Amino acid sequence: xxxTFQRLLVFAVAAAAIVAAVGLGGRAAAALPGSAAAGSATxxxxxxxxxxxxxxxxxxxxxxxxxxxxxxxxLLGSLLGAGALYVFLSADFVAVTQLLVYIGGxxxxxxxxxxxxxxxGDVKISNVSFGLPGGVLLFVATAPLLVVVALGTPWxxxxxxxxxxxxxxxxxxxxxxxxxPFELASLIxxxxxxxxxxxxxxxxxxx
Amino acid sequence: xxxxxxxxxxxxxxxxxCFGMITVAxxxxxxxxxxxxxxxxxxxNVNFVAFNHYVVGGITGQIFxxxxxxxxxxxxxxxxxxxxxxxxxxxxxxxxxxxxxxE
Numbered sequence: 001x002x003x004t005f006q007r008l009l010v011f012a013v014a015a016a017a018i019v020a021a022v023g024l025g026g027r028a029a030a031a032l033p034g035s036a037a038a039g040s041a042t043x044x045x046x047x048x049x050x051x052x053x054x055x056x057x058x059x060x061x062x063x064x065x066x067x068x069x070x071x072x073x074x075l076l077g078s079l080l081g082a083g084a085l086y087v088f089l090s091a092d093f094v095a096v097t098q099l100l101v102y103i104g105g106x107x108x109x110x111x112x113x114x115x116x117x118x119x120x121g122d123v124k125i126s127n128v129s130f131g132l133p134g135g136v137l138l139f140v141a142t143a144p145l146l147v148v149v150a151l152g153t154p155w156x157x158x159x160x161x162x163x164x165x166x167x168x169x170x171x172x173x174x175x176x177x178x179x180x181p182f183e184l185a186s187l188i189x190x191x192x193x194x195x196x197x198x199x200x201x202x203x204x205x206x207x
Numbered sequence: 208x209x210x211x212x213x214x215x216x217x218x219x220x221x222x223x224x225c226f227g228m229i230t231v232a233x234x235x236x237x238x239x240x241x242x243x244x245x246x247x248x249x250x251x252n253v254n255f256v257a258f259n260h261y262v263v264g265g266i267t268g269q270i271f272x273x274x275x276x277x278x279x280x281x282x283x284x285x286x287x288x289x290x291x292x293x294x295x296x297x298x299x300x301x302x303x304x305x306x307x308x309x310e
Binding site for chain 2: 042044045048052055056059060062063064068071072075078079082085086088089090091093094097098101102105106109110112113114116117132134135138139142143146147150151155156157158161166169170173174178181185188189192193195196197199200202
């Protein structure tokens with residue numbers, strides 16, 4: 001009973017902090033001289049707020065949920081929201097890559113690992129180590145600092161950022177300017193493939 | 208409610224980072240710790256793409272974000288393989304229990 005109350009309290013505090021932070025961000029952005037703000041919010045802004053709330057709420061679920069399976073589902077919401085945020089930033093290719101690699105690959109891997117390893121019913125496995133108070137303390141110590149820095153710094157904004165498709169440019173850049181890192185990435189993926197198989201396979205006992 | 212600008216994305220990235228850090232710091236479940244690392248990498252990615260769009264222009268930040276995604280996928284694969292190995296050895300994935308490299 002007390003544990004439920006504690007969880008509800010933490011979620012309420014987290015939700016209040018999120019709403020306050022996003023609202024504060026909006027007000028500070030309107031106050032910036034270079035921004036095109038100060039008009040009324042459009043539909044795109046409303047969609048952004050919904051997606052941002054989903055992203056942060058999913059992250060909160062990952063951090064605070066007691067069941068590791070719920071954490072995985074929170075991670076799904078968070079990664080999906082981050083992918084949708086990329087669309088707002090004119091990064092369509094990154095958004096689709098996020099969907100394919102994170103949702104299609106990493107999340108499925110995580111779910112496999114959860115199912116293979118944890119006894120879902122066993123609360124002790126999903127438990128936290130230094131507890132919610134320590135986590136909340138850590139959050140209170142870091143989040144305001146980062147938010148204040150993000151809001152207070154006079155960023156040199158571009159004059160008129162426009163939404164444009166980038167896929168062709170990214171393809172050209174990968175095969176011209178960034179060819180060596182691109183090939184190194186494929187090498188790393190090959191090494192990862194082999195390494196993961198070697199580590200995860202069942203070792204045959206000699207006796 | 209103002210128009211969406213750079214600071215909005217920075218705040219979202221900061222909150223993602225903080226929740227990821229809490230996850231890494233407080234989880235005893237190794238899979239949970241890996242989830243926290245994914246959140247941290249995502250927070251960095253949101254910042255990269257946001258700065259690319261609002262400050263720098265071009266696509267350099269997006270390319271860096273793509274490399275981060277590739278490395279995060281590799282990290283997740285190897286990390287989860289290690290978790291499975293730990294589970295085979297110790298029959299648990301509590302990170303406090305796994306303190307030797309061989310049984």
